[in-house]
Amino acid sequence: MLRTAQLIVAVSLAVALAASEEIPLSERHSSYQDMSAETRAMQDHDAENPGMLWVLDGEALWQTKAGKAAIACAGCHGDAETSMKGVAARYPAYDARRGTAIDLAGRINVCRTDHQQSPELARESRDLLALTALVARQSHGLPIDSDEARLRPFIDAGRAIFTARQGQLDLACAHCHDANRGKKLAGITLSQGHPTGYPLYRLEWQTLGSLQRRLRNCLIGMRAEPYAYGAPEYIALEAYLMWRARGMPLESPAVRP
Amino acid sequence: MSATDDGKKMTRREVLKITGALALGGTAAPAAVSPAAATPAEMQAAVASVVGDVKVTQGRVKLDIPPLVENGNTVPCTVTVESPMTAADHVRAIHVFAERNPQPYVISATLGPRTGRASISVRMRLRDSQTVLAIAQMSDGSFWSDRINVIVTTGACLEDVL
Amino acid sequence: MARALINAPARARRGSVIEIKTLISHIMETGFRYTQTGQAVPRDIVTDFTATYNGEEVFRARLYPAIAANPFISFHTLATESGTIELKWTGDNGFSATEQVRITVE
Numbered sequence: 001m002l003r004t005a006q007l008i009v010a011v012s013l014a015v016a017l018a019a020s021e022e023i024p025l026s027e028r029h030s031s032y033q034d035m036s037a038e039t040r041a042m043q044d045h046d047a048e049n050p051g052m053l054w055v056l057d058g059e060a061l062w063q064t065k066a067g068k069a070a071i072a073c074a075g076c077h078g079d080a081e082t083s084m085k086g087v088a089a090r091y092p093a094y095d096a097r098r099g100t101a102i103d104l105a106g107r108i109n110v111c112r113t114d115h116q117q118s119p120e121l122a123r124e125s126r127d128l129l130a131l132t133a134l135v136a137r138q139s140h141g142l143p144i145d146s147d148e149a150r151l152r153p154f155i156d157a158g159r160a161i162f163t164a165r166q167g168q169l170d171l172a173c174a175h176c177h178d179a180n181r182g183k184k185l186a187g188i189t190l191s192q193g194h195p196t197g198y199p200l201y202r203l204e205w206q207t208l209g210s211l212q213r214r215l216r217n218c219l220i221g222m223r224a225e226p227y228a229y230g231a232p233e234y235i236a237l238e239a240y241l242m243w244r245a246r247g248m249p250l251e252s253p254a255v256r257p
Numbered sequence: 258m259s260a261t262d263d264g265k266k267m268t269r270r271e272v273l274k275i276t277g278a279l280a281l282g283g284t285a286a287p288a289a290v291s292p293a294a295a296t297p298a299e300m301q302a303a304v305a306s307v308v309g310d311v312k313v314t315q316g317r318v319k320l321d322i323p324p325l326v327e328n329g330n331t332v333p334c335t336v337t338v339e340s341p342m343t344a345a346d347h348v349r350a351i352h353v354f355a356e357r358n359p360q361p362y363v364i365s366a367t368l369g370p371r372t373g374r375a376s377i378s379v380r381m382r383l384r385d386s387q388t389v390l391a392i393a394q395m396s397d398g399s400f401w402s403d404r405i406n407v408i409v410t411t412g413a414c415l416e417d418v419l
Numbered sequence: 420m421a422r423a424l425i426n427a428p429a430r431a432r433r434g435s436v437i438e439i440k441t442l443i444s445h446i447m448e449t450g451f452r453y454t455q456t457g458q459a460v461p462r463d464i465v466t467d468f469t470a471t472y473n474g475e476e477v478f479r480a481r482l483y484p485a486i487a488a489n490p491f492i493s494f495h496t497l498a499t500e501s502g503t504i505e506l507k508w509t510g511d512n513g514f515s516a517t518e519q520v521r522i523t524v525e
Contacts, residue, residue: 038323038333047426050489053444056422169278175271185272186279187410203331206446206488221278257327331487342497355485359451362483366494371477373436373497380487382449 021178023192025247031191032251039203043255051133051201051253054126054208058134061127067118073131076115080134088139089250092239094150101154101235105132105210123229129208133199136252144196144250146243158240161233167224173237176218193218195241197254208253211238294357294384303361304392307352308400313392318403320353320391329383329409334363338375338393338401342368348375350394357387383409421445421516425506430523431498439470440493443508443516449484465490465510473502482510498524 032040046052062073062080077083091104102110108131109120121128148155162173177193184190198211205213212234216226227233295303304313321335338348347370353363363381375393383389390404426440443465450462462484470478477496496504501524508516 036323036325036327039327042333045426047424047440048442048491050442050491052424053422053442053489056424057444169274171271171274171278176275180272180275183272185276188279190275203328203487206330223278358485359449360483360485363485364480364482366478366480368478368494369476371472371475371497371499372495374495376495377480378440378491378493380491382485382487 021174023178023181023244028192028194028245028248030194030196030248030251031256032197032254034189034191035255035257039255039257043251049201049253049255051199051208051255054130054133054199054201055137055253057126057130058132058137061131062134067112067116069115069117071116073111076111080138084135084138086139086142086145088136088252089142090145090147092151092154092235092242094147094154100232101151101239103235103238104135106230106235108132108135124210124213129199129210132210133208133253136199136250139250140252141249143247144242144245146239146246148243148246151239151243154236154239155243156240157232158236158238158243161237162240167219167222169223171222173218193241194245194248195238196245196248197251197256199252200254200256202256204257211241293359294387295359295361297356300354300356300361303354304390307350307365307392307394311398311400313400313402315402317395317401318351318391318393320389320403320405322389322405322407324405324408326383326407326409329385331380332383332407332409333378334381334389335376335378336391336393336403340375340395342370342373342375344370345396347372347396348393349396351375351377352392352394353379353381354390354392355381355383355387356390357385358383363389383407385409421508421514423506423508423516423518425518425520427504427520427522429521430525433498433500433524435498436495437498437522438493438495439504439506439520440491441468441506441518442489442491444489445508445510445514447484447486447488447490451484463511463514465508465514467507467509468492469507470494470496471505471507472496473500477504498522500524 042048065072088104092101095102105123105128112118112120165172176190180190181192195211199208201208212229215234215237219226317339319337322332326332336351336353338351340346340348348368351366354361355363364379366377368375386408388404388406390402392400392402394400422444424442428437431437445465446463448460448463452460454460464484465482468480468482469476478494480492482490501522504520504522506518
Protein backbone atom coordinates (compact mmCIF):
# COMPACT_ATOMS: atom_id res chain seq x y z
CA MET A 1 0.00 0.00 0.00
CA LEU A 2 1.22 3.49 -0.87
CA ARG A 3 2.26 5.90 1.84
CA THR A 4 0.59 9.29 1.61
CA ALA A 5 3.76 11.11 0.46
CA GLN A 6 4.45 8.59 -2.29
CA LEU A 7 0.86 8.80 -3.33
CA ILE A 8 1.02 12.54 -3.85
CA VAL A 9 4.13 12.24 -6.05
CA ALA A 10 2.72 9.34 -8.02
CA VAL A 11 -0.56 10.97 -8.85
CA SER A 12 0.75 14.41 -9.67
CA LEU A 13 2.83 12.82 -12.44
CA ALA A 14 -0.24 11.26 -13.97
CA VAL A 15 -1.86 12.80 -17.05
CA ALA A 16 -4.49 15.24 -15.83
CA LEU A 17 -7.65 16.49 -17.46
CA ALA A 18 -8.17 20.18 -17.92
CA ALA A 19 -8.81 21.98 -14.65
CA SER A 20 -11.00 24.29 -16.73
CA GLU A 21 -13.64 21.55 -16.78
CA GLU A 22 -14.22 21.85 -13.05
CA ILE A 23 -17.83 22.73 -12.26
CA PRO A 24 -18.48 26.43 -11.49
CA LEU A 25 -19.56 26.73 -7.85
CA SER A 26 -22.96 28.18 -8.73
CA GLU A 27 -23.79 25.26 -11.04
CA ARG A 28 -23.27 22.55 -8.48
CA HIS A 29 -26.18 20.48 -7.30
CA SER A 30 -26.79 17.20 -5.55
CA SER A 31 -27.99 14.23 -7.61
CA TYR A 32 -31.00 14.32 -5.26
CA GLN A 33 -32.40 16.80 -7.75
CA ASP A 34 -32.16 14.30 -10.62
CA MET A 35 -34.08 11.59 -8.75
CA SER A 36 -37.72 10.69 -9.28
CA ALA A 37 -40.33 12.21 -6.97
CA GLU A 38 -40.81 8.76 -5.36
CA THR A 39 -37.11 8.32 -4.52
CA ARG A 40 -36.89 11.87 -3.21
CA ALA A 41 -39.91 11.23 -0.96
CA MET A 42 -38.19 8.09 0.35
CA GLN A 43 -35.21 10.23 1.39
CA ASP A 44 -37.27 13.13 2.76
CA HIS A 45 -39.58 11.29 5.16
CA ASP A 46 -37.72 9.74 8.06
CA ALA A 47 -40.42 7.11 8.56
CA GLU A 48 -39.97 5.94 4.95
CA ASN A 49 -36.19 6.25 4.71
CA PRO A 50 -34.58 2.83 5.26
CA GLY A 51 -31.29 4.59 6.08
CA MET A 52 -32.92 5.63 9.36
CA LEU A 53 -32.83 1.97 10.46
CA TRP A 54 -29.03 2.31 10.61
CA VAL A 55 -29.27 5.59 12.50
CA LEU A 56 -31.41 3.78 15.09
CA ASP A 57 -28.84 0.98 15.28
CA GLY A 58 -26.18 3.66 15.74
CA GLU A 59 -28.11 5.20 18.64
CA ALA A 60 -28.16 1.85 20.42
CA LEU A 61 -24.43 1.26 19.78
CA TRP A 62 -23.62 4.77 20.99
CA GLN A 63 -24.98 3.76 24.39
CA THR A 64 -23.34 0.32 24.51
CA LYS A 65 -20.21 -0.20 26.59
CA ALA A 66 -17.38 -1.72 24.59
CA GLY A 67 -13.76 -2.83 24.88
CA LYS A 68 -11.37 -3.31 27.78
CA ALA A 69 -12.19 0.24 28.90
CA ALA A 70 -15.84 -0.86 29.17
CA ILE A 71 -17.05 2.57 28.20
CA ALA A 72 -19.65 3.65 25.66
CA CYS A 73 -19.28 6.44 23.11
CA ALA A 74 -21.85 8.27 25.22
CA GLY A 75 -19.62 7.84 28.28
CA CYS A 76 -17.17 10.38 26.82
CA HIS A 77 -19.23 12.28 24.25
CA GLY A 78 -22.59 12.48 26.02
CA ASP A 79 -25.56 13.18 23.81
CA ALA A 80 -24.64 12.66 20.13
CA GLU A 81 -27.15 15.29 19.06
CA THR A 82 -25.06 18.01 20.68
CA SER A 83 -21.51 16.62 20.74
CA MET A 84 -21.54 15.36 17.12
CA LYS A 85 -23.36 18.30 15.56
CA GLY A 86 -21.47 19.52 12.48
CA VAL A 87 -18.67 16.96 12.91
CA ALA A 88 -19.34 14.97 9.71
CA ALA A 89 -19.41 18.20 7.68
CA ARG A 90 -15.67 18.65 8.29
CA TYR A 91 -14.46 15.13 7.51
CA PRO A 92 -12.04 13.91 6.20
CA ALA A 93 -10.12 15.98 8.75
CA TYR A 94 -6.44 16.42 9.46
CA ASP A 95 -5.32 14.30 12.41
CA ALA A 96 -2.33 16.12 13.89
CA ARG A 97 -1.27 13.21 16.08
CA ARG A 98 -1.02 10.86 13.11
CA GLY A 99 0.12 13.57 10.70
CA THR A 100 -2.39 12.49 8.07
CA ALA A 101 -5.98 12.91 6.88
CA ILE A 102 -8.58 10.62 8.38
CA ASP A 103 -12.18 10.03 7.33
CA LEU A 104 -15.17 9.79 9.66
CA ALA A 105 -15.25 5.99 9.76
CA GLY A 106 -11.50 5.97 10.41
CA ARG A 107 -11.96 8.52 13.22
CA ILE A 108 -14.62 6.33 14.85
CA ASN A 109 -12.24 3.38 14.69
CA VAL A 110 -9.54 5.45 16.41
CA CYS A 111 -11.96 5.97 19.29
CA ARG A 112 -12.63 2.23 19.28
CA THR A 113 -8.95 1.27 19.54
CA ASP A 114 -7.46 4.15 21.54
CA HIS A 115 -10.31 5.14 23.82
CA GLN A 116 -12.39 1.98 24.19
CA GLN A 117 -9.51 -0.45 23.77
CA SER A 118 -11.54 -2.64 21.50
CA PRO A 119 -10.72 -4.01 18.02
CA GLU A 120 -11.43 -1.87 14.95
CA LEU A 121 -14.77 -2.38 13.29
CA ALA A 122 -14.42 -3.67 9.72
CA ARG A 123 -15.10 -1.18 6.92
CA GLU A 124 -18.65 -1.64 5.57
CA SER A 125 -19.65 -3.70 8.64
CA ARG A 126 -23.14 -2.96 9.88
CA ASP A 127 -21.88 -1.55 13.19
CA LEU A 128 -19.37 0.86 11.65
CA LEU A 129 -21.95 2.03 9.10
CA ALA A 130 -24.51 2.49 11.87
CA LEU A 131 -22.17 4.61 14.03
CA THR A 132 -21.08 6.62 10.99
CA ALA A 133 -24.72 7.16 9.98
CA LEU A 134 -25.59 8.33 13.50
CA VAL A 135 -22.72 10.84 13.54
CA ALA A 136 -23.41 11.99 9.95
CA ARG A 137 -27.09 12.47 10.76
CA GLN A 138 -26.14 15.17 13.27
CA SER A 139 -24.86 17.28 10.33
CA HIS A 140 -28.02 16.86 8.26
CA GLY A 141 -28.65 20.11 6.39
CA LEU A 142 -25.36 21.70 7.49
CA PRO A 143 -22.92 22.99 4.86
CA ILE A 144 -19.73 21.07 4.10
CA ASP A 145 -16.82 22.81 5.79
CA SER A 146 -13.57 21.57 4.28
CA ASP A 147 -10.43 22.42 6.29
CA GLU A 148 -8.70 23.54 3.12
CA ALA A 149 -5.61 24.96 4.84
CA ARG A 150 -4.53 21.74 6.48
CA LEU A 151 -5.96 19.32 3.92
CA ARG A 152 -4.43 20.98 0.84
CA PRO A 153 -1.96 18.17 -0.04
CA PHE A 154 -4.74 15.59 0.27
CA ILE A 155 -7.21 17.62 -1.76
CA ASP A 156 -4.57 18.01 -4.49
CA ALA A 157 -3.80 14.30 -4.43
CA GLY A 158 -7.51 13.55 -4.69
CA ARG A 159 -7.94 15.92 -7.60
CA ALA A 160 -5.02 14.28 -9.37
CA ILE A 161 -6.67 10.86 -9.04
CA PHE A 162 -10.02 12.33 -10.11
CA THR A 163 -8.61 13.73 -13.33
CA ALA A 164 -6.23 10.88 -14.19
CA ARG A 165 -7.18 8.20 -16.67
CA GLN A 166 -7.15 4.72 -15.25
CA GLY A 167 -8.49 1.22 -15.87
CA GLN A 168 -9.03 -0.73 -19.07
CA LEU A 169 -11.39 1.90 -20.46
CA ASP A 170 -8.77 4.60 -19.89
CA LEU A 171 -11.37 6.92 -18.35
CA ALA A 172 -11.04 9.47 -15.56
CA CYS A 173 -13.65 10.23 -12.91
CA ALA A 174 -13.78 13.71 -14.43
CA HIS A 175 -14.88 12.33 -17.81
CA CYS A 176 -18.18 11.30 -16.30
CA HIS A 177 -18.71 13.74 -13.43
CA ASP A 178 -17.20 16.97 -14.83
CA ALA A 179 -17.10 16.83 -18.63
CA ASN A 180 -20.30 14.84 -19.20
CA ARG A 181 -22.30 15.75 -16.09
CA GLY A 182 -26.01 16.14 -16.74
CA LYS A 183 -25.85 14.04 -19.92
CA LYS A 184 -28.18 11.12 -20.26
CA LEU A 185 -26.21 8.09 -21.39
CA ALA A 186 -27.51 4.50 -21.52
CA GLY A 187 -30.64 5.66 -19.67
CA ILE A 188 -28.67 7.14 -16.75
CA THR A 189 -28.28 10.86 -16.06
CA LEU A 190 -24.65 11.34 -15.06
CA SER A 191 -24.48 13.35 -11.85
CA GLN A 192 -21.78 15.73 -10.71
CA GLY A 193 -20.60 13.02 -8.30
CA HIS A 194 -20.98 14.79 -4.97
CA PRO A 195 -20.39 13.09 -1.61
CA THR A 196 -23.21 14.91 0.21
CA GLY A 197 -25.40 11.92 1.05
CA TYR A 198 -23.03 9.36 2.60
CA PRO A 199 -23.41 6.96 4.18
CA LEU A 200 -26.58 6.40 2.17
CA TYR A 201 -29.17 3.80 1.28
CA ARG A 202 -28.80 2.73 -2.32
CA LEU A 203 -31.78 0.95 -3.85
CA GLU A 204 -29.39 -1.08 -5.99
CA TRP A 205 -27.52 -2.31 -2.91
CA GLN A 206 -30.70 -2.65 -0.85
CA THR A 207 -28.58 -1.56 2.07
CA LEU A 208 -26.66 1.37 3.52
CA GLY A 209 -23.16 1.91 2.15
CA SER A 210 -20.21 4.27 2.49
CA LEU A 211 -18.78 6.73 0.00
CA GLN A 212 -15.87 4.33 -0.46
CA ARG A 213 -18.27 1.59 -1.53
CA ARG A 214 -19.77 4.00 -4.10
CA LEU A 215 -16.28 4.87 -5.39
CA ARG A 216 -15.46 1.18 -5.55
CA ASN A 217 -18.51 0.72 -7.81
CA CYS A 218 -17.31 3.56 -10.06
CA LEU A 219 -13.82 2.06 -10.28
CA ILE A 220 -15.24 -1.33 -11.24
CA GLY A 221 -17.30 0.43 -13.91
CA MET A 222 -14.07 1.98 -15.24
CA ARG A 223 -12.51 -1.52 -15.29
CA ALA A 224 -9.92 -0.26 -12.81
CA GLU A 225 -8.62 -2.09 -9.76
CA PRO A 226 -10.51 -0.79 -6.69
CA TYR A 227 -8.32 0.30 -3.77
CA ALA A 228 -8.52 -1.53 -0.46
CA TYR A 229 -11.11 -0.01 1.90
CA GLY A 230 -9.49 2.70 3.99
CA ALA A 231 -6.60 3.18 1.50
CA PRO A 232 -5.00 6.65 1.30
CA GLU A 233 -6.26 6.99 -2.29
CA TYR A 234 -9.86 6.82 -1.04
CA ILE A 235 -9.17 9.31 1.76
CA ALA A 236 -7.59 11.68 -0.78
CA LEU A 237 -10.58 11.30 -3.13
CA GLU A 238 -12.97 11.90 -0.24
CA ALA A 239 -11.02 15.02 0.79
CA TYR A 240 -11.15 16.33 -2.79
CA LEU A 241 -14.86 15.50 -3.25
CA MET A 242 -15.77 17.24 0.02
CA TRP A 243 -13.71 20.29 -0.97
CA ARG A 244 -15.34 20.25 -4.43
CA ALA A 245 -18.75 20.17 -2.67
CA ARG A 246 -17.78 22.77 -0.03
CA GLY A 247 -20.78 24.72 1.19
CA MET A 248 -23.30 22.18 -0.09
CA PRO A 249 -25.62 20.76 2.62
CA LEU A 250 -25.12 17.22 3.91
CA GLU A 251 -28.05 14.84 3.30
CA SER A 252 -27.06 11.67 5.13
CA PRO A 253 -28.72 9.21 5.26
CA ALA A 254 -29.66 9.99 1.66
CA VAL A 255 -31.34 7.57 -0.75
CA ARG A 256 -30.01 6.92 -4.27
CA PRO A 257 -31.17 4.58 -7.03
CA MET B 258 -0.34 18.70 -26.31
CA SER B 259 -2.03 20.73 -23.60
CA ALA B 260 -4.42 19.20 -21.14
CA THR B 261 -7.26 21.26 -22.59
CA ASP B 262 -6.72 19.88 -26.11
CA ASP B 263 -6.71 16.40 -24.67
CA GLY B 264 -9.98 17.05 -22.87
CA LYS B 265 -11.71 18.44 -25.98
CA LYS B 266 -10.43 16.02 -28.58
CA MET B 267 -11.31 13.00 -26.50
CA THR B 268 -14.89 13.95 -25.83
CA ARG B 269 -16.65 11.98 -28.55
CA ARG B 270 -14.61 8.84 -27.98
CA GLU B 271 -15.06 9.23 -24.24
CA VAL B 272 -18.82 9.46 -24.57
CA LEU B 273 -18.83 6.12 -26.39
CA LYS B 274 -16.66 4.55 -23.72
CA ILE B 275 -18.84 5.94 -20.95
CA THR B 276 -21.97 4.67 -22.66
CA GLY B 277 -20.31 1.28 -22.92
CA ALA B 278 -19.33 1.29 -19.28
CA LEU B 279 -22.85 2.18 -18.21
CA ALA B 280 -24.63 -0.15 -20.62
CA LEU B 281 -22.60 -3.10 -19.38
CA GLY B 282 -24.08 -2.45 -15.98
CA GLY B 283 -20.87 -0.46 -15.58
CA THR B 284 -21.04 0.39 -11.94
CA ALA B 285 -21.91 -3.10 -10.78
CA ALA B 286 -19.93 -6.31 -10.69
CA PRO B 287 -20.71 -9.14 -13.13
CA ALA B 288 -24.02 -10.84 -12.54
CA ALA B 289 -24.38 -14.17 -10.85
CA VAL B 290 -26.55 -16.79 -12.56
CA SER B 291 -29.99 -15.27 -13.04
CA PRO B 292 -33.15 -17.23 -12.36
CA ALA B 293 -35.68 -17.56 -15.15
CA ALA B 294 -38.89 -15.57 -15.23
CA ALA B 295 -42.11 -17.31 -14.29
CA THR B 296 -43.88 -18.91 -17.27
CA PRO B 297 -47.30 -17.64 -18.43
CA ALA B 298 -48.72 -20.91 -17.08
CA GLU B 299 -47.24 -20.23 -13.64
CA MET B 300 -48.75 -16.74 -13.71
CA GLN B 301 -52.16 -18.16 -14.66
CA ALA B 302 -51.92 -20.74 -11.91
CA ALA B 303 -51.02 -18.05 -9.36
CA VAL B 304 -54.04 -15.95 -10.33
CA ALA B 305 -56.29 -19.02 -10.36
CA SER B 306 -55.14 -19.92 -6.85
CA VAL B 307 -56.73 -16.66 -5.72
CA VAL B 308 -59.81 -16.25 -7.90
CA GLY B 309 -60.67 -19.86 -8.78
CA ASP B 310 -62.91 -19.74 -11.84
CA VAL B 311 -64.67 -16.48 -10.92
CA LYS B 312 -64.56 -13.74 -13.56
CA VAL B 313 -62.24 -10.81 -12.81
CA THR B 314 -63.51 -7.39 -13.90
CA GLN B 315 -61.25 -4.51 -14.78
CA GLY B 316 -62.01 -1.51 -12.51
CA ARG B 317 -62.48 -0.26 -8.93
CA VAL B 318 -58.78 -1.00 -8.31
CA LYS B 319 -56.03 1.58 -8.84
CA LEU B 320 -52.45 0.39 -9.06
CA ASP B 321 -49.85 3.15 -8.69
CA ILE B 322 -46.26 2.51 -9.74
CA PRO B 323 -43.95 5.14 -11.24
CA PRO B 324 -44.09 4.57 -15.03
CA LEU B 325 -40.29 4.65 -15.27
CA VAL B 326 -38.59 2.86 -12.43
CA GLU B 327 -35.09 3.99 -11.39
CA ASN B 328 -34.06 0.70 -9.88
CA GLY B 329 -35.92 -2.60 -10.05
CA ASN B 330 -34.64 -3.64 -6.63
CA THR B 331 -36.94 -1.24 -4.80
CA VAL B 332 -40.11 -0.19 -6.61
CA PRO B 333 -42.76 1.80 -4.73
CA CYS B 334 -46.23 0.35 -5.30
CA THR B 335 -49.60 1.49 -3.97
CA VAL B 336 -52.92 -0.29 -4.46
CA THR B 337 -56.15 1.56 -3.68
CA VAL B 338 -59.62 0.04 -4.02
CA GLU B 339 -62.89 1.97 -4.18
CA SER B 340 -65.00 0.68 -1.32
CA PRO B 341 -67.03 2.12 1.59
CA MET B 342 -65.25 -0.41 3.88
CA THR B 343 -68.36 -1.11 5.94
CA ALA B 344 -69.33 -4.41 7.52
CA ALA B 345 -71.73 -5.00 4.63
CA ASP B 346 -69.51 -3.86 1.79
CA HIS B 347 -65.73 -4.01 2.05
CA VAL B 348 -62.56 -5.29 0.45
CA ARG B 349 -61.60 -8.70 1.77
CA ALA B 350 -58.21 -9.09 0.08
CA ILE B 351 -55.69 -7.40 -2.21
CA HIS B 352 -53.21 -9.47 -4.22
CA VAL B 353 -50.31 -8.20 -6.33
CA PHE B 354 -48.60 -10.25 -9.06
CA ALA B 355 -45.56 -9.56 -11.26
CA GLU B 356 -45.62 -11.72 -14.37
CA ARG B 357 -41.92 -11.79 -15.21
CA ASN B 358 -40.41 -12.26 -11.75
CA PRO B 359 -39.02 -15.72 -10.86
CA GLN B 360 -42.25 -16.22 -8.92
CA PRO B 361 -45.40 -14.21 -9.71
CA TYR B 362 -46.58 -13.56 -6.12
CA VAL B 363 -45.67 -10.21 -4.53
CA ILE B 364 -48.06 -9.74 -1.61
CA SER B 365 -51.47 -10.94 -0.43
CA ALA B 366 -53.18 -8.67 2.09
CA THR B 367 -56.27 -9.45 4.17
CA LEU B 368 -58.50 -6.48 4.99
CA GLY B 369 -61.85 -5.88 6.69
CA PRO B 370 -64.17 -3.11 7.83
CA ARG B 371 -61.69 -2.23 10.61
CA THR B 372 -59.09 -1.41 7.94
CA GLY B 373 -61.04 1.80 7.26
CA ARG B 374 -59.57 2.45 3.84
CA ALA B 375 -58.52 -0.10 1.24
CA SER B 376 -55.14 1.36 0.35
CA ILE B 377 -51.78 -0.32 0.90
CA SER B 378 -48.22 0.58 -0.08
CA VAL B 379 -45.14 -1.62 -0.34
CA ARG B 380 -41.79 -1.64 -2.14
CA MET B 381 -41.23 -4.52 -4.47
CA ARG B 382 -38.61 -6.07 -6.72
CA LEU B 383 -39.08 -6.24 -10.47
CA ARG B 384 -36.60 -8.38 -12.34
CA ASP B 385 -37.35 -6.70 -15.64
CA SER B 386 -39.76 -4.42 -17.47
CA GLN B 387 -43.11 -6.18 -17.15
CA THR B 388 -46.80 -6.05 -16.36
CA VAL B 389 -47.87 -5.82 -12.73
CA LEU B 390 -51.37 -6.96 -11.82
CA ALA B 391 -53.45 -6.11 -8.73
CA ILE B 392 -56.61 -8.04 -7.89
CA ALA B 393 -59.08 -7.15 -5.14
CA GLN B 394 -61.66 -9.47 -3.67
CA MET B 395 -64.82 -7.77 -2.36
CA SER B 396 -67.02 -8.96 0.50
CA ASP B 397 -69.68 -9.99 -2.07
CA GLY B 398 -67.16 -12.42 -3.59
CA SER B 399 -66.56 -10.42 -6.78
CA PHE B 400 -63.02 -9.79 -8.11
CA TRP B 401 -61.74 -6.53 -9.60
CA SER B 402 -58.38 -5.64 -11.07
CA ASP B 403 -55.94 -3.14 -12.53
CA ARG B 404 -52.70 -3.71 -14.44
CA ILE B 405 -49.74 -1.52 -15.39
CA ASN B 406 -46.79 -1.93 -17.73
CA VAL B 407 -43.67 -0.90 -15.86
CA ILE B 408 -40.38 0.01 -17.51
CA VAL B 409 -37.35 -0.87 -15.38
CA THR B 410 -34.13 0.89 -16.38
CA THR B 411 -31.74 -1.24 -14.30
CA GLY B 412 -31.98 -4.97 -13.70
CA ALA B 413 -32.81 -6.01 -10.17
CA CYS B 414 -31.59 -8.45 -7.57
CA LEU B 415 -28.96 -10.25 -9.52
CA GLU B 416 -25.94 -8.04 -9.85
CA ASP B 417 -24.32 -8.76 -6.50
CA VAL B 418 -21.36 -11.03 -6.40
CA LEU B 419 -21.78 -13.31 -3.45
CA MET C 420 -34.24 -7.89 17.75
CA ALA C 421 -34.56 -6.40 14.32
CA ARG C 422 -34.80 -2.64 14.18
CA ALA C 423 -38.19 -1.24 13.11
CA LEU C 424 -39.52 2.23 12.37
CA ILE C 425 -43.21 2.92 12.88
CA ASN C 426 -45.04 6.07 11.90
CA ALA C 427 -48.54 6.41 13.34
CA PRO C 428 -50.43 9.37 14.78
CA ALA C 429 -50.35 9.56 18.60
CA ARG C 430 -53.85 11.10 18.61
CA ALA C 431 -56.86 10.74 16.35
CA ARG C 432 -60.52 11.65 16.18
CA ARG C 433 -62.93 8.77 16.83
CA GLY C 434 -64.07 7.24 13.56
CA SER C 435 -61.29 8.79 11.47
CA VAL C 436 -59.06 6.70 9.23
CA ILE C 437 -55.35 6.74 10.11
CA GLU C 438 -52.35 5.55 8.12
CA ILE C 439 -49.67 3.38 9.70
CA LYS C 440 -46.29 3.15 7.98
CA THR C 441 -43.77 0.50 8.94
CA LEU C 442 -40.17 -0.30 8.02
CA ILE C 443 -38.16 -3.23 9.39
CA SER C 444 -34.53 -4.33 8.98
CA HIS C 445 -34.43 -7.56 6.98
CA ILE C 446 -32.33 -8.74 4.03
CA MET C 447 -35.24 -10.51 2.27
CA GLU C 448 -32.94 -13.05 0.62
CA THR C 449 -35.02 -14.36 -2.27
CA GLY C 450 -33.83 -17.96 -2.44
CA PHE C 451 -33.43 -17.49 -6.20
CA ARG C 452 -29.82 -16.37 -6.13
CA TYR C 453 -26.66 -18.37 -6.64
CA THR C 454 -23.09 -17.70 -5.58
CA GLN C 455 -20.42 -17.48 -8.27
CA THR C 456 -19.49 -21.06 -7.50
CA GLY C 457 -23.06 -22.10 -8.27
CA GLN C 458 -24.40 -22.68 -4.78
CA ALA C 459 -28.00 -21.68 -4.13
CA VAL C 460 -28.43 -19.05 -1.42
CA PRO C 461 -31.25 -20.28 0.84
CA ARG C 462 -34.40 -18.19 1.16
CA ASP C 463 -34.59 -15.93 4.23
CA ILE C 464 -37.60 -13.63 4.14
CA VAL C 465 -40.31 -12.13 6.30
CA THR C 466 -43.38 -14.17 5.40
CA ASP C 467 -46.14 -12.61 7.50
CA PHE C 468 -47.16 -9.25 8.88
CA THR C 469 -50.08 -8.74 11.26
CA ALA C 470 -51.56 -5.63 12.86
CA THR C 471 -53.83 -5.90 15.88
CA TYR C 472 -55.68 -3.04 17.56
CA ASN C 473 -56.41 -3.69 21.24
CA GLY C 474 -56.09 -7.38 20.45
CA GLU C 475 -58.32 -7.46 17.39
CA GLU C 476 -56.76 -8.10 13.98
CA VAL C 477 -57.25 -5.15 11.60
CA PHE C 478 -54.79 -5.98 8.80
CA ARG C 479 -52.67 -8.92 7.70
CA ALA C 480 -50.34 -9.60 4.79
CA ARG C 481 -48.39 -12.51 3.39
CA LEU C 482 -45.07 -11.46 1.85
CA TYR C 483 -43.10 -13.13 -0.91
CA PRO C 484 -39.45 -12.83 -2.10
CA ALA C 485 -40.56 -10.03 -4.45
CA ILE C 486 -40.84 -7.68 -1.47
CA ALA C 487 -37.73 -5.48 -1.34
CA ALA C 488 -35.14 -5.70 1.45
CA ASN C 489 -36.03 -3.80 4.64
CA PRO C 490 -39.76 -4.23 3.97
CA PHE C 491 -41.91 -1.11 3.93
CA ILE C 492 -45.61 -1.71 4.52
CA SER C 493 -48.20 0.98 4.87
CA PHE C 494 -51.90 0.36 5.58
CA HIS C 495 -54.88 2.10 7.18
CA THR C 496 -57.12 1.50 10.11
CA LEU C 497 -60.17 3.03 11.72
CA ALA C 498 -59.43 4.93 14.95
CA THR C 499 -62.03 3.27 17.19
CA GLU C 500 -60.75 3.69 20.76
CA SER C 501 -57.65 4.59 22.72
CA GLY C 502 -55.19 1.75 23.21
CA THR C 503 -52.37 -0.16 21.62
CA ILE C 504 -51.70 -1.10 18.03
CA GLU C 505 -49.37 -4.08 17.82
CA LEU C 506 -47.39 -4.94 14.72
CA LYS C 507 -45.83 -8.35 14.29
CA TRP C 508 -43.49 -9.69 11.62
CA THR C 509 -42.58 -13.37 11.35
CA GLY C 510 -40.49 -15.22 8.81
CA ASP C 511 -37.96 -17.85 7.82
CA ASN C 512 -35.43 -19.19 10.34
CA GLY C 513 -37.67 -18.34 13.27
CA PHE C 514 -37.66 -14.62 12.56
CA SER C 515 -40.05 -12.72 14.82
CA ALA C 516 -40.34 -9.07 15.76
CA THR C 517 -43.06 -7.12 17.57
CA GLU C 518 -43.60 -3.40 17.99
CA GLN C 519 -46.34 -1.48 19.78
CA VAL C 520 -47.64 2.05 19.37
CA ARG C 521 -50.05 3.83 21.71
CA ILE C 522 -52.89 5.85 20.33
CA THR C 523 -55.28 8.26 22.06
CA VAL C 524 -58.70 8.51 20.42
CA GLU C 525 -60.96 11.44 21.33
